[in-house]
Amino acid sequence: MNLRQPARRPPKRAGRFQPAAERPRAIPELLLITLLFLVYKLGRLAANGRVTEAFSNARDVWHFERWAGLPSETSVQHGLLHSETLVHAANCYYAYVHFPATVAFLLWMYLRRPTHYRWVRWVIVALTSAGLALHLLVPLAPPRMLDRTGLIDTGARFGPAVYGAPQTDTVANQYAAMPSLHIGWALIVAIGLIVTTRTRWRWLWLAHPLLTISVVVSTANHYWLDGIVVAVLLAIVLFALRPPAPAAPADEPAEAPASAAEPAGAGTAVAVAGAAAEPAPEPAGPAAGRSGTRPATG
Numbered sequence: 001m002n003l004r005q006p007a008r009r010p011p012k013r014a015g016r017f018q019p020a021a022e023r024p025r026a027i028p029e030l031l032l033i034t035l036l037f038l039v040y041k042l043g044r045l046a047a048n049g050r051v052t053e054a055f056s057n058a059r060d061v062w063h064f065e066r067w068a069g070l071p072s073e074t075s076v077q078h079g080l081l082h083s084e085t086l087v088h089a090a091n092c093y094y095a096y097v098h099f100p101a102t103v104a105f106l107l108w109m110y111l112r113r114p115t116h117y118r119w120v121r122w123v124i125v126a127l128t129s130a131g132l133a134l135h136l137l138v139p140l141a142p143p144r145m146l147d148r149t150g151l152i153d154t155g156a157r158f159g160p161a162v163y164g165a166p167q168t169d170t171v172a173n174q175y176a177a178m179p180s181l182h183i184g185w186a187l188i189v190a191i192g193l194i195v196t197t198r199t200r201w202r203w204l205w206l207a208h209p210l211l212t213i214s215v216v217v218s219t220a221n222h223y224w225l226d227g228i229v230v231a232v233l234l235a236i237v238l239f240a241l242r243p244p245a246p247a248a249p250a251d252e253p254a255e256a257p258a259s260a261a262e263p264a265g266a267g268t269a270v271a272v273a274g275a276a277a278e279p280a281p282e283p284a285g286p287a288a289g290r291s292g293t294r295p296a297t298g
Contacts, residue, residue: 023114033106036125043132051166054139054175058146061178061223070224073143073217074150080218087158090215094155095162098182101208105189113196119243120192126237127184131230135176142177144220151220179230180222186212187234195243 066072080086102124109117144153145166155161166174186209193205216222 040128040132050139054141057138058141061225062146062149065223065225073223076218077151077220084158087154090219091155091158091160093215094219095160101189102185109192115244116196119241123237123241124188127234128181130233131179131181134178138178139175140178141175142221143223154219177222178226179233180216180226182212182216183209183227184230184234
């Protein structure tokens, strides 16, 4: 009877995509995201028309930052204005990286990390909803609109420009600076990629939110406080919505328990059976073949 443990199958390597069963269906997911985005845009436009309140809040934010000792946004922008190439690059980053980078991140999560995709999707929805509530409650003119700050609208001056005249802009609500979803979404992208990857270089994704912070401040589209508020909101959201537990790596399968690998006591039974089947050793020396043993002498 062969009681040897069967050979263990070789570990499976991680495939290019995770099982489709864990991935939400594409069409309903696309419709859901489109609907949520339209609700957000309509909600931002609903806050239009509160110009006086937006400028009053902007002056309050500016004075609070100076009282709190935060660096002046003006000094940051002056450092950028030394190079027209840097100004143009910052404007391009503000205009063309924010939304496409977030979409690309969601697509990658959907295809490669479907289990974490659901978590990331709801984190974005929760943070954006909280941001929309603040946009409605606290309309805020961006620093580029405050004359007393000495800041300029780098997009309108050097291009490319994202916004038109605020009086005629029917696409975006320019009085919704608080909080900065540019910074919030960039933080989600970086955190999501750090959580779901294992490469030693994953921490470099923090460069995206750091660049975003420097860009939105130096182009006078946001105050420091806009970034601080969105970071606090995101911390609350991440505390409430924890990421799913990481699965065991595909190339390191968990060790099977002893009860599953072989029956309890099987090793002992095999050892006893082997000992019984093994012939007794023949006596060596001149006494070989005698039927008795010589009594011990003192």
